Amino acid sequence: MTSSSYATPQISLKFIIPILVLTSLQLLTSIQSKSCLNPSSSSKVIISGNSTILSENRTFVLGFFNTNDDSKWYLGIWYASIPTPTYVWVANRETPLSSRESSALEIDGGKLTVKDKRDSGCDVVWESVGLKSEGEGDVKLLEDGDLVVVDAHGAAVWRSFDFPADTFLPGMNLTVGQTLTCWKSDNDPAPGRYSLRLRPPDYGEVELLFDGNRTYWTSGNWTGNIFSGVPEMTVPYIYRFYFTNPFTETATFGFTETQLKPLTRFNVDSSGQVRQYTWSPQTEFWNMFWSEPENPCRVYGLCGNLGFCNAKSMVNPCKCFDGFRPSDGSGWDAGDFSGGCVTNSDNNYNCRNDKFESIGDVTFDQEKVESSSTSRSDCERKCLSNCSCIGFSHNPKTNSCKNYFGEILNLGNSSSDLGIIQDSLNIRVSKRVSGKKIEPKTVILIIIISCILAISSIIVIIFLILRKNTINRKKLEQEESVFPVTNLKVFTYKELHAATNGFSEKLGHGGFGAVFSGIVEESTQVAVKRLERPGGGEKEFRAEVCTIGNIQHVNLVRLRGFCSEESHRLLVYDYMPNGPLSGYLKTGGRNLDWDARFRIAIGTARGIAYLHEECRNCIIHCDIKPENILLDQDLSAKVSDFGLAKLIGRDFSRVLATMRGTWGYVAPEWISGVAITTKADVYSYGMTLLELLGGRRNVEGPPDGGNGGESNEKWFFPPWAARKITEGDVAAVVDERLGGEYNMEEVVRVGLVAVWCIQDEEVARPTMGMVVKMLEGLVAVEVPPPPKLLQALVSGESFRGVVSNGQTNTTIARLSNESKDSVSGA
Template identity: 65%
Template sequence: MSQPTSIFLAALALLALSAILEAAGEAPGAVLIRGNSTILSDNGTFELGFFSTNDDSWFLGIRYASIPIPTYVWVANRENPIKNLASATLGMTETGRLAVKESGNAGFVWQSENSEPSSKMRLLDTGNLVLLSEEMNIVWQSFDFPTDTWLPGMNLTKDRSLVSWRSLADPSPGFYTLRLKPPGYGEFELVYNASECYWSSGHWTGNAFTNVPEMTIPYIYRFHFDDPFKPSASFGYTETSLDSALKPPLTRFQVDPNGQLMQYTWSSQTENWNTFWKEPENQCRVYGLCGSLGFCSSRTLRPCECLSGFMPMDEIGWTSGDYSKGCRRKSNSPCEEDDVFEELGVMGFEGEVVESFSGSKSSCEKSCLSNCSCVGLSHNEKTSLCKNIYGSLLNLRNLSSNPLLEGILFVRVQRRGIVKKNISKSMVLVASIVGSIAVLGLSILIVLIWRSKRHKERKKQEDAGEAFPVLLNLRVFTYKELQTATNGFSEKLGHGGFGAVFRGQLPDSTPVAVKRLERHGGAEKEFRAEVCTIGNIQHVNLVRLRGFCSDSSHRLLVYDYMPNGPLSAYLRRDTPNLSWEVRFRIAIGTARGIAYLHEECRDCIIHCDIKPENILIDGDFMAKVSDFGLAKLIGRDFSRVIATMRGTWGYVAPEWISGVGITTKADVYSFGMTLLELLGGRRNVEEPPPGDRGGGSEGDKWFFPPWAARQIVEGDVAAVVDERLGGAYNREEAERVALVAVWCIQDEENVRPTMGLVVKMLEGVVEVPIPPPPKLIQALVSGESFQGIRGGSGHGTGSSANERVKSPAASDSSPGVPSSPGNGNVM
């Protein structure tokens, strides 16, 4: 064989060997992915390849391959996108590192940070991309360099955090980070711009974080947390399933571009990601979400809006969901000499620089106008405290606080309606003609209004609406109008904690319920401002507020009339029996209404008085929660409110009685107590069952919840269900309701679920595990001693299984005795 032929054959063999090694990904310089080719994990769950969120930027990422919705869990070159897919490659460098390269680019767009060389790359079924040494040891893995997603099997440490995408269309690092909180690293926190913490998980209890009770649900995942006080502390989780024979559901955590930590599970039935929980639940609590001068609202399709007279700083970013650059004045100049201040009301905000001093509102305005960097001010008329805000105005959100305490926020805007010196005389003439026509038309309108007393009153209400623009959805009544509508307040429907309720009828024959408040806080303007908060809250499971009266010393609220009265009217043996279908509908409807108040309103509203008397039933037997916001409206002096709320101590959470500041979990507790009454068709405190008095005195009262909770935990739900149903109920739904009720009345508030989770449990979206038995409910009725009822009954037997309350008095005003049920439309 000639020498040239030998050289040619050797070259062919070398090329063939190189191709084989390149295909196996084991040779230095090997190309693993080119262009739109991909690599799948062994079971086909995950896929590695290049992707694009727009048509001119490409990223190497890992996504779920087994689901139809493109969901990326890891991105390599998130800071350095590739511009040309055809020339993009993923390969192995001469030093055994993974590298992303674009043809024509002198350097690497991205490369792995392994210190040891590798010879193999594998995409595991967990979604972890690993590099292996010759000895098959992992020398680098993507799980050590997470982006915005936390997968089962991935550990987060003090050096390993999640960073959100910049927007839904931009994988580059965003402003929000989930990290272990220094210096103890015993809890997680969400931070803005690596500095401002706006949510914390609370400390680890051994099976959950104190601020995330949803983590106690064991069937989706199981967490493990190394010693948090060690420098090497790590936190991770694995997927689990109730049935060991079933494959656990896909689940993931993600810090989304809008700053919320989301926990998702995949539903194969709906082929969609279900949100299991999210924190913070109110998106407007995310720091810096809307940028400077951007207003956050949870009621609109998108969370951020610009104030009147302002426009987005970055129109393209704003459209794609990146609101971080905030808003700017529509005029090109940052300020003008004739700027004015527009009142925004009681608002929460953070200013870049806030200068505080005492002075009148005019002096406050003058000081702000003297500096072009001043963007607004806050002034409190009662304390004369002035705050001038310079630079940026972040986290603008509506508050339901008392303006006498918080102060009113004003933002600096361009003056409107000022005639400039260069306006032509013809334009001035046209404006004069238009103005004259407007004046003439207004004069005619006034004459027509004064022709009728009814029109005169309507005009008065319109004037009130102009003074308070947010009241446009409400009608402002005069006291005389409501006196006529209720026939002199003659038909009393009931009496709640805040006042009496009367039946009325408007001139158009609309039936209404009029609540006459016995106590009120604030003056005219403050009362109207507070009513605005309640009046703008609309939900199918909340009683609609039609209007109000703030006439002299009279304070009245006008609601829709509920023809079927309160739930309490159906919790006696001598009242009509509710079918199971109606009961279950009431349970879910009530839960949805309370969850809306807690989690979906612009500001969280704690009801403070959930009980059957405040759950009203409409003509279709749908539940409507009433009295929401009244604790805030009246003034949340808890000690006074409790002392005058007759018969509601059985619904008050332990932490409230002990003097600890309450949270939404106080409402959860009250809902759990109400749920037990709905399930059993009886009041929680009543005379002992026949034949089960155990020799007690006649003043003794039987306390239903301790006995019911014990039966439920032991699996005997049928013993608790109202016997009037006669077995005509859905046993699966009844068991669900019973277990949820016991979870809600747990002693520790951090163990109780949120109302959002309660809704999911009741609907069957979330499995409800067996709860531990609560131990403190015996002390929540009157503070008196409790005695076990001897003997047995149809409700079960055994010593302490039945509890008796020694009533301190036989009158209905005793704290341990519920107010009389069936007394009408009590709100």
């Protein structure tokens, strides 16, 4: 009886456990089938596989895409009207689909769902949040890029604009609680570490965050038409900003397109910067108009642990020190530096054998610090004894020691302002130790092999040199026969390298390359420009150079010769002993009397007019500014760099990027993306003429008394000068260094011509030929209207930026009602 009572439960458990397991599996299968494999009766397939949905005018497209991994697919929206793949919204950022063929977008159970329907099963990888739809619904992709779900009555019940990814489009609203989050890298749409939102608790500005809680950049407060810290937003011919209910919990920020309607977008990049782009149909390229923070090293944690940030590096701002390597090599190559750097070590790594490398005075962010008072040797020994210690610093004056643990972020040079510590840092690196000794026989064998390789290399090098000299000699003979009609000399790269002493004496740097001083033909001084991004092949380059070389004018810098050898593209010009005009337009610079200035104004205009109207083929300079107006020994003006825009391939985005610091020279129609004409040069000439008249750059301190005695303000000169000139007070604009010694009639003429040249509309600006006649007094000059766009920037007052503690907080006056009317009517 007793044994029976114990046996019965064992038999029961033996059968019950498998039954429970089987029942559980059936239950899970039932649940999965209900949510995915067996959709509800209201399920509706929107797109699947390679099918897409286009907006009405085919500007945007909705579909499935991948970046560089065929095993990761995403539902997204991108521009259908441009050849460059540019994604503005991604649904399943964190859960990619396995293939496009198994991908589907459906409305199921009142929700928008993305499903991965494989042979082995079906998963819902994404579903809409906040969608409450009853009955049948439909999906529409609007022309502004907004994906909208509408119910049976046509009312919108869900829209993608309410759930943005990393891109801010015209018509989209950024409200309290919404964020834009960057991609993890250029090839990975997964959410990255940087995001943008309206800053709590006042919600009167936007901020960039690291890991959702560390603010490293703010826009400054809303002034009524822009954010005070982003003066580049004052471009009314591209977009119009609005901010409803600022400084409240119902704040909404957005922007709309202008009548020009260039494709434009704001993007939180994986580099942690917010950037504004406009699409140029001519170059088929996204022009980046501005980015913040402007210095990439001000992005918090950009280079990860022990990664060093160098803002001067144009390709890759992050690097690892010697003895370290990127922890994620593929991510590092794709622009995701968040993994930082790790030490190199072998299989027999022993932290006790480590050493320290000094990386000098740097700034960095480190929260785990152990401080003590001891000698440097003891400080180093203390850190070495603890494998968790990653570095130390020691101050010999105070004998203070600091040992650092955990992560070291924001490593940069001493000019960085993100690090909370500035010190001479010593970081821990592995010291590879090998106990194996190399045998003497092996050493002898290595020496013999090395000698054989060295002798073979010398023979090969001598052969290659002789062969190259033969090829160059034949090429030079061929060149002399190809270009018999030009007076240009064809230089070899070796000749120009020797003439410039290895490109050691730099005269300046322009939009197309650096300029170096050189001596050719024993005693003739020349200026050698080394082009950085030449376009076209060698044959096309030579043809264009010969075209430019045949252009001769007293107000154009003469091209003496060129070099086109392999990847080297260099131009040789006459040397201008008095340098560029920009050297006379700065505080403490050399002064020019009025006669010289007036001659420079007319000479420059004649040179540009010759390029526009008298050459066989019209040449648009594309980069008129004081740096490209050179002065000879008699202070005569010589326009330089003409024809380079055509020579380089009219890479307008490149030229615009070089003008980043002096954006005031660029004509409005150029920035807006429309095709430019010779009137773009006229606009740039007008801006230069104002600088020549005022004896100052367009952006620097205001005239005496213009800023209430504050000496640390920046000031945008052209709007103020244009207003004074059109009001008849030209004398207020003239350079005070002239001391009143100038011809008032000529001054008035120059001022009026300058304002005519910077008119908003191309048709209102004179041609350069007409400008010459106006300056020479052959044509009467009427009083022009003030440029509306320039006046809208400042609303009749100066554009000022107050600089304090190394950071710039720009304050801009609100637009007056009159200026608002002017902009809306423009």
